Amino acid sequence: MVAQSSLEWLYADRAIALLSLGTATCVLYDHITTLDEEIELIWRKFQWSKVHMLFFVSRYVGDAMQIFGAATSVGLYATNTSKVGLSFSLHSIFSQLSRSKANLVVLACLGSVAMAATQSIMIYRISGLYGNQPWAVWLPFLTFAAQWIAVVAIFSLSLASKVSVRRYRAVKGIKWSRLPLDSARGHSPASFTDIHFRDSMIYLTVSSGMCIGNIVIMTRTAVLTPRLPLCVGFFTPCIIGSRLILNLRENYYKPFSEDNE
Numbered sequence: 001m002v003a004q005s006s007l008e009w010l011y012a013d014r015a016i017a018l019l020s021l022g023t024a025t026c027v028l029y030d031h032i033t034t035l036d037e038e039i040e041l042i043w044r045k046f047q048w049s050k051v052h053m054l055f056f057v058s059r060y061v062g063d064a065m066q067i068f069g070a071a072t073s074v075g076l077y078a079t080n081t082s083k084v085g086l087s088f089s090l091h092s093i094f095s096q097l098s099r100s101k102a103n104l105v106v107l108a109c110l111g112s113v114a115m116a117a118t119q120s121i122m123i124y125r126i127s128g129l130y131g132n133q134p135w136a137v138w139l140p141f142l143t144f145a146a147q148w149i150a151v152v153a154i155f156s157l158s159l160a161s162k163v164s165v166r167r168y169r170a171v172k173g174i175k176w177s178r179l180p181l182d183s184a185r186g187h188s189p190a191s192f193t194d195i196h197f198r199d200s201m202i203y204l205t206v207s208s209g210m211c212i213g214n215i216v217i218m219t220r221t222a223v224l225t226p227r228l229p230l231c232v233g234f235f236t237p238c239i240i241g242s243r244l245i246l247n248l249r250e251n252y253y254k255p256f257s258e259d260n261e
Contacts, residue, residue: 017073023235024070027062030239034246041249051124055245058117062238065110111234118241119144125244 031038042055123140130136 013073017070020066020070020073024066027066027235027238031059031063031242034243037246037250038242041246045249051121051245054117054121054124055242058114058121058237058241061110061117062114062234062241065107065114065234066238068110069107107234111237114241115234115237116148118237118244119147121241121244125248 038059042052046052123137123144126140127133127137
């Protein structure tokens with residue numbers, strides 16, 4: 001019985017390690033491939049503004065959160081599966097970071113900051129589309145506040161709940177695919193319809209799907225329950241917020257670049 005329970009915990013550690021490593025790899029890959037756009041559209045045209053600050057928070061705090069989560073998860077799994085093992089001090093550090101609730105709190109805080117920055121970017125965009133009318137500002141803000149009340153409540157309940165390990169159902173895998181870039185078109189800007197569909201419909205659909213997945217994971221799984229939705233749920237804000245700013249600025253500077261040519 002004890003051996004079976006330990007084996008299930010080991011499988012859970014492996015699932016979380018692979019999931020954390022996968023999400024961190026996707027986020028870092030996306031940021032590396034868009035680094036040239038960041039330099040061209042953000043750094044070379046930099047002006048101190050709230051949107052710029054939100055961009056940096058969403059991008060780099062998200063990177064820090066993904067790296068921290070992947071390092072602790074992979075480090076713990078490596079120490080538990082290695083026959084020789086790492087040094088006792090490293091094993092103790094990884095074990096304390098990955099098993100304790102302090103690790104969850106750090107991940108939750110970093111991810112919450114990145115998610116809040118992305119949500120703020122969305123609020124700025126929606127209010128700008130409707131001419132900064134009061135209802136266009138307060139309605140997204142109220143939904144944003146309601147969302148965070150639900151997030152804090154569900155996460156607190158998941159930390160306080162104790163469910164048998166036998167009820168745990170590991171996540172088999174999550175596959176994220178990127179649309180292939182058309183080499184013939186190069187970096188030619190998309191039309192307004194394409195941009196609106198990409199930034200409004202696709203981002204909204206992906207975010208809604210992630211929220212539903214988080215609710216299912218937090219209420220149906222047992223072993224290390226809070227960490228699974230943290231890995232998945234905080235993955236999209238790290239990409240969506242910075243991508244949205246880059247797409248909007250690319251579309252904004254398009255007429256000026258064409259005039260210069």
